[in-house]
Amino acid sequence: MSAIRARPGVLPLVKIVQSFSDFASSLSGSSPDDLTSLTLPGILSNLLRIIRSKHPTLGKAIAAVAPFVVGYYAWLRFISDYGVLKPVMERLRSLMVARIIVPSTHKLNRIVKKWMVSQGMKANASSLTLRTLDRFQELEQYQDSQAGRNASETKRKELLECEPDAGTYTFRFDGHRLTFDVRYSTEETVGGNGVIQHIARDNEPMQITISCFTFTGGMKFLQEFLEQVEAEHAASQRNRTTVYRPALDDERPPWGDGLSRPKRKIDSVTLASDRKLPLIQDVTSYLSDEIAILYANLGVPLRRGYLLHGPPGTGKSSFSTALAGHFDLDVYVVTLTTPGLDDKALSALFDALPDRCVVLLEDIDSAGIQRETMRSTPKKTTKKAKRDAKNKRNKRDRDDDAGEREPGCITLSGLLNTIDGPCSKDGRILIMTSNTPDSLDPALVRPGRIDMKTYFGNASTEVLIDMFKHVFTKSPSEPARSDAAQEDLVINDMANHFAADIPSEALSPAEIQGYLMIHRNDPAAAVENAAGWAAQLIETKARGANVSAANESFRAPARDVLPNREDNEQAGSSDIESEDGGEDENDSPPSPPSSCSSSVSNGSDRAHYEEDEWRGHEDRAHCERNE
């Protein structure tokens, strides 16, 4: 073999390569018997023989170390395979390493991941997963940017919300070193040899195993860690309301991750005071400690139900979230027509509720739950919903033939059992909203399930004045002006004129809000155009025509990309999103980059209720107690 010139440092390497080369050439011409040595031990012993002959010292060194390596390996196999020392090792480990698993389905999972990112992972981690922001977070960030920072910079930088990718990460917390093992959720399968295997499911949510070395504390430290992270998260949500919707996905928490958004002020939902105050007072009393003690002493389950009924766009959903925010509660929204939601899933959702919260059963009548059929029939209007409904009908017909009950439907008995079943949580506030309360089964709204009914009607003169003032009066967060008192007087005067030009109880607050938002920078134009706009809208609605075009003539030129005051933003944003994740038709939330898209077509497009039917309701007592 030709000599290889190399620097001294690489000489041993060159020699080993030469040994391999010699070994390979020794194989050529081997007898079939020699080929049996082509097993791993054979190759190794051949290799050792060659190394010994070429480099006796290296060969001796390897021969001296080899027994220890083999012995250590055998010891490890002995421990792991035959389990003699396994329990001892496990015990030792459990004494010294505390470990807690946060499953992907637990609500703390997302919070812990957020904490990890907040600890500087963004800068240091080699792999992160981008998370999509919801539109409220985007709006918030946009508003932050308007408050001084460079808008495009803020958007570019902060919209990149990340989550840790699968891997092992360490952080220090309170002097302890915590290890976070983030793994894809695994699926348990039994292999051919009967061994249970855990196969990772790609792109599935990830569970986190948190561990830390501890001599004495056991789980205490990890529990304290989780409590602190949860408390920090709760503090960051203090001025926010989180709205949860069913996830209907085995790998996520039953209520999904929730959408956190700025609290809606209860004042931003305009409602006659004789309807609003009793509701707030009732909830205040229900949430008080005295009532909790009283109910406990009497052995009565602490639950309260409210029915908010009235035409679309009158603020039932908005008031529910504002009420939740007022009492620092989160909202759990269920639309009974959600595909895949059946009695079992509904019961699981109610089981997973926290003790104090608002549960909103939206548009309960649209689920079509009737005693006779004991099943709900979706009445949705989107193309997809129609397709779903048709498929469901076909399936139901097939199932009926087979004598089975259709899955994915809520039955009346299922709903009643869930609402006040044994697992129902104490301290929850149940709010049902309905456009046609008379169609509801009496069992659903009997006292004990529904304790108070409140009618939400079209905008009365009082509501018209309040809504006008709410949109045009300067918010306290705006800089005070010397002529502020004078300006307030002018706005009050304009509000009276505005209300005088619109027939009382003829249009929904959503329609009024849409109109006011169009004129948000020009109160004088809002007053000037009001009579013509209202007359045209009422006439168009009476014909049953689409009112969008009619409203265009009353559209003021858009000047700002965002409403210029915080209350406007609140007034303009609906609190509950429509089921398909799109915006509610009545919503006209200001979106950061585009001009105001408020349209007064909203309420009337949805005017599927009979106006005459509601005339009767207006004469009723506004708040009926069901006690």
Ligand SMILES: Nc1ncnc2c1ncn2[C@@H]1O[C@H](COP(=O)(O)OP(=O)(O)OP(=O)(O)O)[C@@H](O)[C@H]1O
């Ligand atoms: N009384 C009100 N005061 C202020 N804004 C209102 C009021 N009623 C409705 N709105 C506005 O109209 C939009 C739709 O309101 P919301 O969804 O609460 O009505 P709803 O009565 O629940 O309608 P539906 O019966 O169709 O579910 C929201 O943007 C909300 O801000």
